[in-house]
Amino acid sequence: MSRLLRTSHILAWLFLTGASLAAILIASFYLYLRPGLPSVEQLTDIKLQTPLRVYSADNRLIAEFGEKRRAPITIEQIPTIQLHAYLAAEDSNFYQHMGVDFKGLLRAAIELVTTGHIQSGGSTITMQVAKNYFLSRDRTFIRKFNEILLAIQIERELDKNQILELYLNKIYLGNRAYGLQAAAQVYYNLDVNELSLAQMAMLAGLPKAPSAYNPLANPERALIRRNWILGRMKELGYITEDAYRLASAAPLTAEYNAPDTQVDADYVAEMARADMVQRFGEAAYSDGYSVTLTVNSANQQAATTALRHGLEAYDQRHGFRGPIGQIANPDRPVDELSRELGMYPRLEELYPAVVRTVSDENNQVELLARSLGPVTMSLDDMKWARRHRSENSTGPAPTKPSDVLAAGDVVYVTPKITDDTETVPATQVLLTQLPEVQGALISLNAKTGAIEALAGGYSFSQSKYNRATQATRQPGSSFKPFLYLSALERGLTPATVFNDAPIVFDDSEQETSWRPENSSGRFYGPTRLREALYKSRNLVSIRLLRDIGIPYTLDYIDTLGIPTNNMQRDLSLALGSGLLTPMDVARGFAVIANGGFDVQPYLVQEIRDSNNEVIYQAPSVILCESPCQLDDIPPSTSDAANIRVAHRLADERSVYILHSMLRDVVRRGTGRRALALGRTDIGGKTGTTNEQRDTWFSGFNYNVATTAWVGFDQPTPMGRGEYGGTTALPVWLEYMTTALDNSPSAMMPQPNGIVSVRIDPVTGERARPGQEGAIFELFKEEEAPAPLEPLSTTNGGSLDSNGGTPSSLPQELF
Known part of the structure; x- marks a missing residue:
């Protein structure tokens, strides 16, 4: 051999x-x-981490919660050319290999031996699926071997398109974008089927190194990577020479696009988030739930805007508190000033700006505003800015810009808007300031309790505290309708007379005296309950509470579902000295609005899972007389198990009479500003506490009840002249102008057992036939005053049952 x-x-x-x-x-x-090794079957059961999305009732996106932005799609929804871009970039032999590219692995091994580190990796798309779904990202041989084995196993049990779909929904592409569709929205604000070839290639370049090839963080390297992929696509025959040339010459168009929320409703969004976490725990953020709320986007935006306008109006009435900061040498280059301005946050439409020059000669101020750039402001744009001295005092009106501002001052500005809502040149701004006063607005569907709009403060980014549901404040006179309803249920009538006269309560233990007064400081003598309510007479309310009893009143209010645990057990209760949240007050007025039925406010209308299956639907609400029989439920109700029966809490006749009394608050009392709506179906009540620390207006018709509150977070006097009718009612009015737009009049139907009787306006007794100045009043049939003997019948006419001639009956209650 x-x-x-x-x-x-x-x-x-x-x-x-x-x-x-x-x-x-x-x-x-x-x-x-x-x-x-995990079972490949798990791949079909894995829930991709998809964020929680919150929508309005009309399907407008309110918010998105979760660390990962993801929008899963099927492979049929992805354009073929986009698939080719990823194959060219990551695995051109994807449809030929068995899950492992041994040539690629050998090449990676040689790179490791010759250079000391792996450059190309050698992973196929299938191996990346194995790694992304099941394995850690540790760069060890054991993990790589697991990856190879699992990739082979995946290829045996899933077809190629299934694997590619899993890959394109899982990969991380930078900027919190997981999956192809999310990346298309983050970088281009487009759906995947709307992308250009250049944009497709750009996204295909991201899996290898989402940071290094990110078009936002490193546009030069991203462009090189994009054009290399386009060249590979041309070599593989996926695109033509002309398409390659055009796409490789296209400019970079990527920019960061935050979730495109369409409704300004941060407080509502936070309520929905907390509700979902309570239901599903941390999985709420990742399991792809979508929540539809009861709020309508137009109403919600109107609530947010109305509250901000009302708080800004109060704030400006009390003067300018001065700049929020100072920046030295404001004539420095724009880039330097911009960096310093970055220390001051933008809040809603308030932009921080530094004053660069002040010209009294031209009545003009030049500023640099964050996000807006160089802007100007005239004297007219700051005329409101009298110097704030106290809640009751401001300085003189400014006559020149230097009375208000100086170079280097940092202030808030807002873009100037014309009356026709078109923005004037972006360089013109108005002087503003962040209000210190706060407020809340809640609007409820009176029949169902659905929250139609809610605003919990001026700015959620400034303060997460939701005053609509968390702030417990004294309701003041806005509490009186509940007291008066309890009196009507006790047998009193709108014609019952109480003496509006001084009253003193001595406290022997404290050696003090309580001398309550009307807001005017005057006393008006004998007053009917109707008049006492619409004129908000405090002394009548105190005597009324004393007459019907504090224990009875608290028990009755408790039956209405209004919490009484923070209410006074003394006569100050009549003036609203207890503590309620704005939501509590709104709920109580909704009970009044709907005729006396129970109201349970709710926000979540529907929840869907990641498969778009409905997993929760808010119950339908049925108003049912007590005792409520199942036969009362309409047969048209499809799901009898998903019904909430709202039982009657108050006599409908008492509520109907109270409706009439509260409409008079608007017609001739403290709520007259609400007449601007031009409607006859509106009732309501103002409320103001001692020293104007809390101001309220709650108003309603038969379908909707809305409450507005304005005050400081730490109860502080708001100043002379600041009452419910001047601070809270304008907020309510601006919102209701939108909420009731084009809606027909909605008044509670008159129930049986109500009579209208002519009475003496002084005594409240039934008027004698022919008595001059008599007025009509509403009564429960059994409580109507007894007929009196006629004074005379000189006209010889027959008398009607109410003591007047048919031809002379007035049509109004007054």
């Missing part, structure tokens, strides 16, 4: 021995690792 042949045999045996040892080693690895 020749020496060459002998050497060949030795080499052959060495190769076989090495191959055998390698096979044994691989088999040992497989037997060792195989029990720990």
Whole structure:
């Protein structure tokens, strides 16, 4: 045997021995690792981490919660050219290999030996699926071997399109974007089927290194990577030469696009988020739930805007508190000033700006505003800015810009808007300031309790505290309708007379006296309850509470569902000295508005899972007389198990009479500003506490009840002249102008057992036939005043049952 042949045999045996040892080693690895490998079946059951999305009742996006932005799609929804872009970038042999590209792995091994580190990786798309769904990102040989085994297993059990779809929904593409569709929205604000070829190639370049090739963080490297992918697509025959040339010459158009929320409703969004976490725990943020709320986007935006306008109006009435900061040398380059301005946050439409020059000669101020750039402001744009001295005092009106501002001052400005809502040149701004006063607005569907709009403060980014549901404040006179309803249920009538006269209560233990007064400081003598309510007479309310009893009143209010645990057990209760949240007050007025039925406010209308299946639907609400029979439920109700029965809490006749009394608050009392709506179906009540610390207006018709509150977070006097009718009612009015737009009049139907009787306006007793100045009043049939003897019947006419001639009956209650 020749020496060459002998050497060949030795080499052959060495190769076989090495191959055998390698096979044994691989088999040992497989037997060792195989029990720990997950089942491929799990891939079809895995829930992609998809954020929680919150929508309005009319399907407008309110908010998105979750660390990962993701929008799963099917492979049928992805354009073929986009698939080709990813194949060209990541795995051009994807449809040919068995899950592992051994040539690629060998190339990676050689790179490791020759350079000391892996450059290309050698992973196929299938191996990336195995890694992304099941394995850690540790760069170890054990993890790589697991990846190879699992990729082969995946290829045996799933077809190629399934694998590619899993890959394109899982990959991280930078800027919190997970999956292709989310990346298309983040970088281009487009759906995946709307992208250009250049944009498709750009997204295909991101999986290799989302940071290094990110078009926002590193546009130059991203452009090189994009054009390389386009070249690969041309080489593989996916695109033509002309398409390559046009796409590679296209400019970069990527920019960051935050979730495109369409409704300004941060307080509502936070309520929905908390509700979902309570239901589903941390999975709420990642399991792809979508929540539809009861709020309408137009109403919600109107509520947010109305509250901000009302708080700004109060704030400006009390003067300018001065700049929020100072920046030295404001004539420095714009870039330097902009960096310093970055220390001051933008809040809603309030932009921080530094004053660069002040010209009294031209009545103009030049500023640099964050996000707006160089802007100007005239004297007219700051005329409101009298110097704030106290809640009751301001300085003189400014006559020149330097009376208000100086170079280097940092102030808030807002873009100037014309009356026709078109923005004037963006360089013109108005002087503003962040209000210190706060407020809330809640609007409820009176029949169902659905929250139609809610605003919990001026700015959620400034303060997360939701005053609509968390602030417990004294309701003042806005509490009186509940007291008067309890009196009507006790047998009193709108014609019952109480003396509006001084009253003193001595506290022997404290050696003090309480001398309550009307807001005017005057006393008006005998007053009917109707007049006392619409004129908000405090002394009448105190005597009324004393007459019907504090225990009875608190028990009755409790039956209405109004919490009484923070209410006074003394006569100050009549003036609203207890503590209620704006939501509590709104709910109580909704009970009045709907005729006396129970109201349970709710926000979540529907919840869907990641498969778009409805997993929760708010119950339908049925108003049901007590005792409520199942036969009363309409047969048209499809799901009898998903019904909430709202039982009657108050006598409908008492509520109907109270409606009439509260409409008079608007017609001729403290709520007259609400007449601007031009409607006859509106009732309501103002409320103002001692020293104007809390101001309220709650108003309603038969369908909707809305409450507005304005005050400081730490109860502080708001100043002379600041009452419910001047601070809270304008907020309510601006909102209701939108909420009731084009809606027909909605008044409570008159129930049986109500009579209208002419009475003496002074005594409240039934008027004698022919009595001048008599007025009509409403009564429950059994409580109507007894007829009196006629004074005379000189006209010879017959008298009607109410003591007047048919031809002379007035049509109004007054």
